[in-house]
Amino acid sequence: MSRFSQKVLGIVLKIPLRRTMTYKEVAVLAGRPKAYRAVGNILNKNKDSKVPCHRVIRSDGGIGGYNRGKDAKVRILKKEGIW
DNA sequence: CGTATGACGTGCA
DNA sequence: GTGCACGCCATAC
Numbered sequence: 001m002s003r004f005s006q007k008v009l010g011i012v013l014k015i016p017l018r019r020t021m022t023y024k025e026v027a028v029l030a031g032r033p034k035a036y037r038a039v040g041n042i043l044n045k046n047k048d049s050k051v052p053c054h055r056v057i058r059s060d061g062g063i064g065g066y067n068r069g070k071d072a073k074v075r076i077l078k079k080e081g082i083w
Numbered sequence: 084c085g086t087a088t089g090a091c092g093t094g095c096a
Numbered sequence: 097g098t099g100c101a102c103g104c105c106a107t108a109c
Contacts, residue, residue, distance in 0.1 A: 022091090022092095023090075023091055023092085024091075024092070027091090034092095036091050036092070037089070037090095037091050037092085038089095038091095039090085039091080040089065040090040040091060041088085041089055041090075041091095042090095043090060044089070044090050053090080056090080057090090058090085058091065058092085059091075059092065059093095060091095060092085063090090064090040064091075065089090065090035066090070067090080070090080073090090
């Protein structure tokens, strides 16, 4: 695991309930403001269910994707009352 | 080791 | 408001 990916996972893991973060924000906090593209990639390959990657959305406010299917992601977000 | 890919973002027509 | 092209970075092949 790269340091960057580890940091990203850690940040996503620390996202409070009822709170969402954009890929860009995560990238910035990870120290690579221009690596938002890589952030999504890392989350995509990440299979750790401990990481609430469903709370990471696009800056446009749209749903990005999900390694388990975006439908599941939307479902979870609705369940958390975000949508 | 070089190329291709992707859960992105911004700019411009 | 919509659509297309370019840039950017970490993985996968």
